[in-house]
Amino acid sequence: MSELKNDRLLRALLRQPVDVTPVWMMRQAGRYLPEYRATREKAGSFMDLCQNPELACEVTLQPLDRFPLDAAILFSDILTVPDAMGLGLYFEEGEGPRFKHPVQDEAAVKALGIPDPEDDLGYVMDAVRTIRRELNGRVPLIGFAGSPWTLATYMVEGGSTKHFAKVKGMMFDRPDLMHELLTKTATAVTAYLNAQIAAGAQAVMIFDTWGGVLTPRDYREFSLAYMELILRGLTRESEGRKVPVILFTKGGGEWLEIMADTGCDALGLDWTSDIALARARVGGLVALQGNMDPCLLYASPQRIRQEVATILEGFGQGAGHVFNLGHGIHPNIDPERAGAFIEAVHELSAPYHP
C-alpha cells in the first residue's frame, strides 16, 4: 500500500495534533454532485451502483476531485448486510429501500444467516480494494456499517418507517426475539467491518441513525449494547496503524457519556448538541466529529463561514475535532456551497492548532 500523504483525519480521531482541522461530509459522494448523477445513470439502479466496484470507486473519488477533503468514505449502503443475510433488498423509485422477506416472527429470526463478507459481500470488499488503489495514499478511506438496532428497524418493518410500530412491538413484547435478531446482526456487522478493514478501510464508522427514537433504557439495552459488542470484536490495528472507530447515534446528545464509555475513539455529533458542552462532557475520552446543521449549506457562503467559525470556537484549542455536518448533505445543495464550507474549515481552523 502506498504511504498516506494526508493523515489529519486519523490523527484527529486519535486526538493527536494536526495542522488544521480535518473535514469531510457524510454522503459527500451523492446526488448533490452532477458527476454522481451521471455515474448513477450509467450504472442503472442504486444497487447496481453499489455492486459495481469500479463505479462505486468512481463516485467515492468524485468529491475528492472537487474539494480538498481530508477523507474518502466508501460508497455503499447500510442495508447490504441484511440483504446478504437473506432479506432481498430492493429499491422502489421515490419509495426508499424495501425487503422482500422482512423478519417479523421467530421462524424468520431463526432462519437468518451470518454472511461471509468475502463471499456474500465481495462486491463491497472489491470496492474497498479498488478505492484504496485509486486513492493512492491521498487521504484515508473510511469504511462503515449500520448499527444492529438501525438495521433491525428496516429488517422488521420491511423498509423505512415513520412509526416504528412493528420493530418496537417486537422489542416490547418479544425482547428475547429482538435480542436474538440483534445478536445475529451484530455478529454479521462485526465480520463485515473487519473484512472492510482487512481490505483496506483505515477508519470505520457505525451509523446508528435510529437509536434516537428509543427511550434511554431501551437505547442502552437494544442499541448501545450491540454497538459495544461490535467494538469488542473489531480489528483495531491494520497496516501498522490504529484503526479509529467512530460511533454516531443521531439524536443521541443526551447519551454521550455512555457512548464514550463503549471504547470507541470518536463520537459523531448531530447539530442539536453544543460542541463546547459535548467536549466538556466527553472530550477527555474521545474525539468529536461534527456538527454543522446541514441546512447551513442552503445559506450564503458568508453565513456558512460564520457558522464554521462558531463551531471551531466552540470546540476550542487543541486536538480531537473532525469537522463534519451533523447529518448527510442534502441532495439539492449547490456544490459551491459545500466547497465554501470545506474551505472555511481549513482556513479558519489553523489558529486552533498552534
Add this chain to the structure above:
Amino acid sequence: MSELKNDRLLRALLRQPVDVTPVWMMRQAGRYLPEYRATREKAGSFMDLCQNPELACEVTLQPLDRFPLDAAILFSDILTVPDAMGLGLYFEEGEGPRFKHPVQDEAAVKALGIPDPEDDLGYVMDAVRTIRRELNGRVPLIGFAGSPWTLATYMVEGGSTKHFAKVKGMMFDRPDLMHELLTKTATAVTAYLNAQIAAGAQAVMIFDTWGGVLTPRDYREFSLAYMELILRGLTRESEGRKVPVILFTKGGGEWLEIMADTGCDALGLDWTSDIALARARVGGLVALQGNMDPCLLYASPQRIRQEVATILEGFGQGAGHVFNLGHGIHPNIDPERAGAFIEAVHELSAPYHP
C-alpha cells in the same frame, strides 16, 4: 360555570398534592377511535370538523366517555392561526396541510395580519365555550397553540417539510425577516391563547413540535425566545384559579433548564428523556408531563403496565407529574390498549401520593 369535579390535572401542573397521578393523551380525540372516524365522516373535511363547534365538541368528549381521563383537550389544529393570518390553509388527502400563500419574502412577511381571535377564529372560541358547557365540570379543558417557530416552518415551507430548507434558509440569511415573522406570529398566538382562556380554557399548552431540529443557539434565538414572549403576555389566572402553561419542545431534552426558566408551569417531555433525570434537573421549578413512548401502545397490556410502573418509579414520590405519552397517540392503536394505559396510571400511582 359549573364547579370542577376533578382538578387533578390543574393541581399536578402547579405541583400541588393529588390522590393519583392525572393522565391524558396527546391526540386523545383522534383517528384511533372509531367514533371519531364516524364524526369526521359526518363533518366532511378535517377543516370542516375543526370549524364546526358542535362537532369539534363531540370529538373532544369522545375519549372521555370511553376512558377515565383527567383532562379534555380542545380539538383543533395548530395551523388555524396562520390560516387566520391570511395564508389559506387546506388539506390534501394523504398529503398533510398546505398553504395557498406561503411566506417566503419580505413582502409576504409585511403583509401578514394579526387576527382578532373572536372575529377571525370565532369557531375555535365557540368550540371552547361549547366544550366547557358540555363538560359540565367533569375535568378541566386544555387549550393549545403551536409555537411561533413551529408555525413558521409550515408558513415558510408552505406545508410539512422533511429538510426545513426554505425556513432555515430564511433564518440563516435573513434573520431580521425571520424575527419579524416570529414576532408577528407570537403576537397572534398570545391573543389566540388569551381568547381561549377567556372562553374557558383552564390550562394551555404550547406545542413546539419542530424546535428540536435547531442547533442550541438557534433554538434559544428563534424558538425559545418567542415562547418566552408569549408567556409574558398570557393571562395566568381565570375564574379565580391559576391557568397553568405547559411548554413542549419535541427533542428538547438537552434544553430543559432554559425551558424551565421561561416562567412556564410545566414541561412536556418526549420519551427520549429519562424522567428521573429530568426531575432532578428542573423538578424544583416546574411540573413534568410525560413521557411514555407512544409505541408502547402496540405492546401487550402487561407490558404497558410495566412501562407505566417504570415511569412512575422514575418520577418518584410527590406532586408535579402529569402522565402522558411522549407524543401523540398513533392513528392505528387499538383503543383497548389506550384504556389499559390509563387504568394502569391510576392504579399504580396511588402509592406515590401517600
